[in-house]
Amino acid sequence: LAIGALPALAYQLPASCGAVGAASYTPPAMTIPAVVLNRGTVITVTNATVAINGDTSSVAALVANPGPDGISLPEAVRATNNDPGTWIIQFAPSLKGSTIHLDPAPSMGFLGLDGLAGGNVTINGDIDGDGQPDITLTTSQSGNTEGIAVGSGGNTLYGLALQNFFYGVWISAPPGATGGTLSNITISNLVLTDIQFIGIAVNPGGAPNQSTLDHVLITGNTISGNVAGPRLGIDLELGGTTGVTLQHITIANNNIVLPRPDGAASGGIAMNIGAGIGSTNNQALDTLIANNAISVAPGSFGVRIAAGVGSGSANLIDGMQVIGNQVALIDQTASANELGGGINVAVGDGASDDKYPSLRPIQYSEDNIVRNIAILSNTIGESGNFGINAAAACCGNGNNTIDNLSIVGNTMTGLELIGGSSGGYYSRPSTGNMLSNVLVQANTIHSSPLPPSPFPPTLEQEISEGGGIFVIAGLAEPGNSVNGISIANNDVNTQLIGINIVGGWGVTQGPANPPSPANSNVVAHPQIFCNQIDQLPTNGLATPSGVNGITVTAGLEAATGNQVLQVRVENNLIAGVLGDASFFANVGDGASGNSISVSKISAPGSCDPRISPMLGTTCR
Numbered sequence: 185l186a187i188g189a190l191p192a193l194a195y196q197l198p199a200s201c202g203a204v205g206a207a208s209y210t211p212p213a214m215t216i217p218a219v220v221l222n223r224g225t226v227i228t229v230t231n232a233t234v235a236i237n238g239d240t241s242s243v244a245a246l247v248a249n250p251g252p253d254g255i256s257l258p259e260a261v262r263a264t265n266n267d268p269g270t271w272i273i274q275f276a277p278s279l280k281g282s283t284i285h286l287d288p289a290p291s292m293g294f295l296g297l298d299g300l301a302g303g304n305v306t307i308n309g310d311i312d313g314d315g316q317p318d319i320t321l322t323t324s325q326s327g328n329t330e331g332i333a334v335g336s337g338g339n340t341l342y343g344l345a346l347q348n349f350f351y352g353v354w355i356s357a358p359p360g361a362t363g364g365t366l367s368n369i370t371i372s373n374l375v376l377t378d379i380q381f382i383g384i385a386v387n388p389g390g391a392p393n394q395s396t397l398d399h400v401l402i403t404g405n406t407i408s409g410n411v412a413g414p415r416l417g418i419d420l421e422l423g424g425t426t427g428v429t430l431q432h433i434t435i436a437n438n439n440i441v442l443p444r445p446d447g448a449a450s451g452g453i454a455m456n457i458g459a460g461i462g463s464t465n466n467q468a469l470d471t472l473i474a475n476n477a478i479s480v481a482p483g484s485f486g487v488r489i490a491a492g493v494g495s496g497s498a499n500l501i502d503g504m505q506v507i508g509n510q511v512a513l514i515d516q517t518a519s520a521n522e523l524g525g526g527i528n529v530a531v532g533d534g535a536s537d538d539k540y541p542s543l544r545p546i547q548y549s550e551d552n553i554v555r556n557i558a559i560l561s562n563t564i565g566e567s568g569n570f571g572i573n574a575a576a577a578c579c580g581n582g583n584n585t586i587d588n589l590s591i592v593g594n595t596m597t598g599l600e601l602i603g604g605s606s607g608g609y610y611s612r613p614s615t616g617n618m619l620s621n622v623l624v625q626a627n628t629i630h631s632s633p634l635p636p637s638p639f640p641p642t643l644e645q646e647i648s649e650g651g652g653i654f655v656i657a658g659l660a661e662p663g664n665s666v667n668g669i670s671i672a673n674n675d676v677n678t679q680l681i682g683i684n685i686v687g688g689w690g691v692t693q694g695p696a697n698p699p700s701p702a703n704s705n706v707v708a709h710p711q712i713f714c715n716q717i718d719q720l721p722t723n724g725l726a727t728p729s730g731v732n733g734i735t736v737t738a739g740l741e742a743a744t745g746n747q748v749l750q751v752r753v754e755n756n757l758i759a760g761v762l763g764d765a766s767f768f769a770n771v772g773d774g775a776s777g778n779s780i781s782v783s784k785i786s787a788p789g790s791c792d793p794r795i796s797p798m799l800g801t802t803c804r
Contacts, residue, residue: 197757201714205675209593209626211507211561214474216436217401219372221308221342224270227263230254232282232319234297242267257284257321261298261305268302270338275319280311283320286331296323299333299354307332310343310373315404317345317375330354331376340370345377352376352407352414353384357395367398374405379414383407383440386430387421396429403434408441417442417452417478422466422499423459430457431469441479443514451485451524452478452511458492458499461536461547467500474507479514483524486511486564490529492552492584495536501554512565525573526564526596529554532577532584532617546611548581555587564596566632570654571596576664577617578605590623597631598650598678599624603657603705604664606691615663622669624653631678641723644772646731647740648691649723651684652676658688658705658746665706674715682717682733682758683765685710685751690742690774701742701774706749709783710736712765713754720759733758734765739778741771746778754786762786 202208227243230250237251240262246255260273275282286296309319321344323329331346334355346352353371357364376383384402407417417440422428440452453473458466468491478486487506491499511526531554536547564571572591577584591599601624604617629652641649653671658664676682688702717733734756739746753764764785769778 197714197716198755201755202673204626204673204714204716206561206593206595206626206628208673209561211593214472214505214507216403216474217434219340219342219370219401219403221306221340222272224272224304224306226272226274227260228255229257229260229273229275229279231256232279232284234258234284234286236262240266243269243271258297261300264305265298265300265302268304270304272306272308274308275311277311280318283322285322285324287323287325296329297321297332299335300339301335303336304338306340306342307344308342309345315343315373317343317373320345320347322347323349334369337366338368340372341374342370343373345375346379348378350380351382351385352379355386355397355400365396365398369399370401372401372404376405376407378409379407380412381414382416382419383414384418385421386419386433387423396431399432400430401434402438403436404438406439409444411443411445413444414442415444415450416454418454420455420468421459422457423463424461425463425466427465429467429469430471433468433471435476436472436474438476440476441514442484443481445481445483450481451488452476452480453486454488455501456490456493457501458496458552460494460496460539463496464498466496467502468504469502471504472507473509474505476509478509478511480511480523481514485525485528486523487527488530489554489557490531490533491554492532492549492581493530494534494538495547495549497548497550497552499552501557503556504558506557506559507561509562511562523565523567526567526571527559527562529557529574529586529589531575531586532581532614533575534579535581538579546580549577550581550583552584553587555585557586557588558590558592559594560590561593562596564594567597570598570600573600574619575602575605576619577614579614580612581614581617583616585617586619588621589619591627592623592625593627595628598629598652598654599627600650600654601656601666601669602659603666604661605656605659606661613663614661617664618667619665619669620667622666624669624671624674626673627675629653629674629676629678631680633679643731643768644741646721646723647681647684647686647735647737647768647771648689649680651681651735652678653683655684655707655710656686656689657707658702660689660691660702662688662701662703662705665708666710667706667708669707669709670711672711672714675718676715677718679719679722681721681731681735683712683715683735685736685748686740687738687748687778688743688746689740701744702739702746703743704745706747708749710748711752712756713752715756717756717758732763732766735768736765736780737768737771738780739770739775742774744775744777748780750781750783752784754784
């Protein structure tokens with residue numbers, strides 16, 4: 185170069201980095217179990233009433249003595265309960281298009297359809313074989329009604345339309361049962377409309393303990409409602425149970441449309457393992473949530489995965505894949521509000537005072553674990569609470585862990601990872617919580633343009649506004665950690681900070697919350713490499729504010745003794761130039777004694793000279 189000439193700018197990542205963004209990632213092949221229908225001896229329903237006037241002591245007795253009007257669906261179900269075997273309940277061709285009202289006059293002594301208690305029963309409402317329901321079950325009853333209750337194994341529900349029930353399908357062990365296994369249950373090709381509370385519920389119930397629900401397939405169903413309901417499309421819930429196991433659960437290819445705007449309480453697919461007082465030692469193993477299309481009202485979530493809710497302790501989720509789902513708002517107009525969250529992973533979420541504020545002593549959610557979770561190739565619409573959010577604990581809960589979390593190949597508006605955070609009404613800090621072994625790779629992250637700002641934000645405001653990828657070890661809480669996180673090959677396009685790492689962030693507490701500054705939190709060994717940050721953080725300003733697209737802060741506002749240890753920043757393209765990060769040890773009032781150490785910085789950037797003594801390096 186001639187004297188005084190500027191070096192050429194680097195407009196691409198090194199070839200060794202490979203491609204960036206979701207388009208560069210191919211998810212692993214998935215195996216969705218096949219739906220088996222032709223299994224068992226056929227029982228043909230010949231009328232669309234709920235009359236029980238035949239001999240239901242056994243299937244053979246019912247076929248021989250069906251009563252004057254033929255066989256009704258309630259008669260067929262009751263006969264199979266009294267005569268366990270392998271049965272297929274199907275419907276006569278003449279019943280195509282029929283509606284069965286499961287609510288005759290109370291004087292008839294009939295309160296809905298008997299639950300499936302005998303096992304190995306298929307109810308197939310697809311008469312013409314086109315995969316669509318030809319039989320509708322409905323009710324005009326209000327209250328705690330169930331369309332179909334499944335209380336035994338080996339059952340299949342297929343090709344039925346269910347309308348107006350409180351619960352569409354309820355899968356649970358029989359009341360009072362202890363131990364035992366329900367296995368091989370399939371819920372497929374149902375169309376559920378105007379369900380009031382939950383479309384499909386998998387809930388072993390408060391009574392049974394030490395039981396197992398194994399190999400449940402929920403696939404190809406359509407769940408839609410109105411502003412009155414349902415609150416949840418598909419719900420897997422272990423509440424008030426001890427030692428219950430859900431394993432080999434597959435929820436795939438369902439279409440869920442929920443207009444009910446209940447905020448954080450409403451959503452498409454929910455899994456709460458260990459919810460409420462006395463919910464201990466429950467577990468969910470080997471779960472697949474794949475290729476579901478979920479449209480929800482503003483403020484609602486798409487998929488929620490939680491262990492230890494409202495004082496549940498020592499619960500486990502191990503082995504889960506969330507692949508290829510699409511989460512969007514029902515209202516796609518520019519004026520619509522945002523999702524409450526696309527995919528949420530929560531551990532230690534709430535203590536007993538969340539639901540029972542006067543109970544003493546407060547019961548906490550402790551020692552819960554979520555591990556071996558893969559969130560891959562999902563597409564998430566505009567979300568005000570980040571497209572994907574994972575938090576190890578909140579609300580006074582301690583010693584909860586998220587371990588081996590992979591977030592790869594997703595397209596979304598933002599990502600937030602938190603070790604421990606405040607929230608709710610609690611009497612002690614959230615401490616000892618950890619995210620470990622986290623991989624954030626090959627995601628495409630974008631956000632809508634911010635409104636114009638009349639003046640530049642302060643440094644602490646700019647950092648606290650988040651970013652495309654936002655990592656916080658302790659949010660207004662002490663002694664939490666993010667241990668081992670790799671952020672690589674992501675394409676981030678936002679006016680906020682592209683990748684924002686914070687050790688501890690102390691914020692002002694509410695009047696009902698005791699002081700709990702963010703002290704002694706740790707982000708250990710973060711590796712940030714081969715990312716493409718498409719623009720500098722302007723925060724709605726016409727020109728960049730000076731903070732780099734990658735920012736690392738040890739302590740923000742009321743924070744002391746926080747550490748970011750051995751950070752590696754290498755081969756990142758920021759607004760078309762290879763660069764490193766902005767580093768800040770202490771930012772804002774109350775931040776002191778925080779530190780950062782660096783293992784490697786590969787390119788010059790906007791290293792703030794105020795923290796170079798903390799780094800043990802020299803800004804270049």
